[in-house]
Amino acid sequence: MNAPVRFQSLTVSGLEIRAGNTTIVRDVAFTLSHGRPVTLLGASGSGKSLVAHAIMGSLPSGLSARGIVKLDDDDLLAGSPTQTRARWGRTIAILPQEPWLALDPTMRIEGQVGEIHRYLHGLGPAEAGKSMRDDLAEVGLGDRTKAYPHELSGGMCQRVAIAATHAAGASLLIADEPTKGLDAALRDGVVDRLREEVDQGRLLLTITHDIEVAAALGGMIGVMLDGSLVEFGPADEVLDNPQHEYARALIAANPTRWPALALPTAGEPIVSATGLSKRFGERVLFDGFDIAVRRGEIVAIVGPSGCGKTTIGNILLGLVRPDSGEVQRSPGIAATRFQKLYQDPPAAFAPHQTLRQSFGDLLRLHCLAWAQAEASMRRFGLGQELLDRRPGEVSGGELQRFAILRALLLDPVFLFADEATSRLDPVTQKEVFAILIEAVRERGLGLLMVTHEAALAEKIASRILKLPA
CATH class of the missing domain: 3.40.50.300 (P-loop containing nucleotide triphosphate hydrolases)
Structure with a gap:
């Protein structure tokens, strides 16, 4: 060479x-x-x-x-x-x-x-x-x-x-x-x-x-x-x-400088699981794992990359089947109110469709008004001109804010945030978490967050679950 x-x-x-x-x-x-x-x-x-x-x-x-x-x-x-x-x-x-x-x-x-x-x-x-x-x-x-x-x-x-x-x-x-x-x-x-x-x-x-x-x-x-x-x-x-x-x-x-968060007493479990186990090939990610996320609380899962954090959230949403164990959700709640924020936001958007088309389809399907989406965009600092771009034509941080906005429009009772703010600068991250925390407090949202940022988890989580390598 x-x-x-x-x-x-x-x-x-x-x-x-x-x-x-x-x-x-x-x-x-x-x-x-x-x-x-x-x-x-x-x-x-x-x-x-x-x-x-x-x-x-x-x-x-x-x-x-x-x-x-x-x-x-x-x-x-x-x-x-x-x-x-x-x-x-x-x-x-x-x-x-x-x-x-x-x-x-x-x-x-x-x-x-x-x-x-x-x-x-x-x-x-x-x-x-x-x-x-x-x-x-x-x-x-x-x-x-x-x-x-x-x-x-x-x-x-x-x-x-x-x-x-x-x-x-x-x-x-x-x-x-x-x-x-x-x-x-x-x-x-x-x-x-x-x-x-x-x-x-x-x-x-x-x-x-x-x-x-x-x-x-x-x-x-x-x-x-x-x-x-x-x-x-x-x-x-x-x-x-x-x-x-x-x-x-x-x-x-920087999250290390945030004040500690005080949340009200959590309500009943919105989703829980007992005895979960999962392996990929010969590798055991976890075995006998128990978890519950209650209304009005923030649960953080931390651990090294590849230890199974995302897999646990996907099992709770029904996107992945465990090898063993049982998952229970509160009855009578529409599946659309169990939402996920992806670590890689391009995975959540059609690449050849403008954001205006994507949101228009969502609003029509769920009988929501454009005024709701526009108000949320202003709150998230997203300009109207971005709607006419495709997902690959906006920054990763902007696309992730669109993903968070879209999930909250569906009034979720459970939200799995998989490294949801890893693409956001500290100022925007703090502003976005303020909105998520408000949803936890006012709507009784149960928030499960996966993060590699120990300081972030320590500042805002009601409970922290640590997974080994």
């Missing part, structure tokens, strides 16, 4: 992104150099990921970029589409925000990582296989090489995407929300891997909502708001002494 070319710097100046005649990102400027990664923080929809895709040359249809984006002397915005695609994997690699969309559902993960070594780097089958196994072992999946993406948790799929991006060996690595859905140990492992990429001479641009990740990566931090870079400077200065009002609010909204 030939050693990849190493570039010295990425320079962004006067970057502007337009949707038709509307400017949605304006005057973004920063320099990324060896040993000094850049991390962009900010609200969902603030333009962070669009900046990354403008650099990559992979903006969604209908969007255009202008300004200066140079990798050394190579003008990334000046090339033809063919020249842009020729850089992908070889010069620039992106770790996308949604592993659900990044992985081929019909191919085992060994093939998806191994083909990069074979066809991008030209290795023979044996050498490519060894490199593939090394890559997957380094992200903790050395024993799952034969698995398909649907057999893995969301966090595991993210680690596969990380292994594939590392295998590409490009000079510039763009990591878009690389640690979402990962427990603290795996998150720290990913950060260590990204730091290794920097130490090996790669340029690193990271998009994240996780303030702890930004602090651990060091280098430079930029804070984006409404398409503008409102603060930029050394990581310790921005985190310890933010100057812009939004930057201060963002850092203050």
Whole structure:
């Protein structure tokens, strides 16, 4: 394998992104150099990921970029589409925000990582296989090489995407929300891997909502708001002494700084299960597990990635059958009032249908008024213009807010939130949980949440159930 070319710097100046005649990102400027990664923080929809895709040359249809984006002397915005695609994997690699969309559902993960070594780097089958196994072992999946993406948790799929991006060996690595859905140990492992990429001479641009990740990566931090870079400077200065009002609010909204929540006394169980057991192949996820979620309470399940947290919630909803055990729900309640918020929001929306069509179908089916949806959109900070976009044309955070809005429109009595705010910045996460907590208090909603954030669970959960690895 030939050693990849190493570039010295990425320079962004006067970057502007337009949707038709509307400017949605304006005057973004920063320099990324060896040993000094850049991390962009900010609200969902603030333009962070669009900046990354403008650099990559992979903006969604209908969007255009202008300004200066140079990798050394190579003008990334000046090339033809063919020249842009020729850089992908070889010069620039992106770790996308949604592993659900990044992985081929019909191919085992060994093939998806191994083909990069074979066809991008030209290795023979044996050498490519060894490199593939090394890559997957380094992200903790050395024993799952034969698995398909649907057999893995969301966090595991993210680690596969990380292994594939590392295998590409490009000079510039763009990591878009690389640690979402990962427990603290795996998150720290990913950060260590990204730091290794920097130490090996790669340029690193990271998009994240996780303030702890930004602090651990060091280098430079930029804070984006409404398409503008409102603060930029050394990581310790921005985190310890933010100057812009939004930057201060963002850092203050970290769950570690939330006040503890007091909920009223919970009512009768809305759903419960006893003696649950589940295995996949030879692997036992849990055995003899009991759980009950009552009206007006928040139950959190925490544990490492792949330990069975999501499977428990799916069993309570009837989406997965346990190998043994019994599930009971309160009688006389419509199935539509038992709802789920998916960890990967694209899994919950038809990809080729606009959000207006999706919500229109829902409202007609359940005889609900558009006024209800519009009022909820305002409350969730979602503009009307987003309705005419497809799911892949809005940010992951915006799509997750649409998913939460849609679930609450159906007046659920039980809501299974599977890492429901992992794509949201701390400010938006705090606002969304305020709405969910209000539903718990006022409607008697029973909320079961799966999270890797121990601090979040400790602040808002009535009870915490811990699953072992």
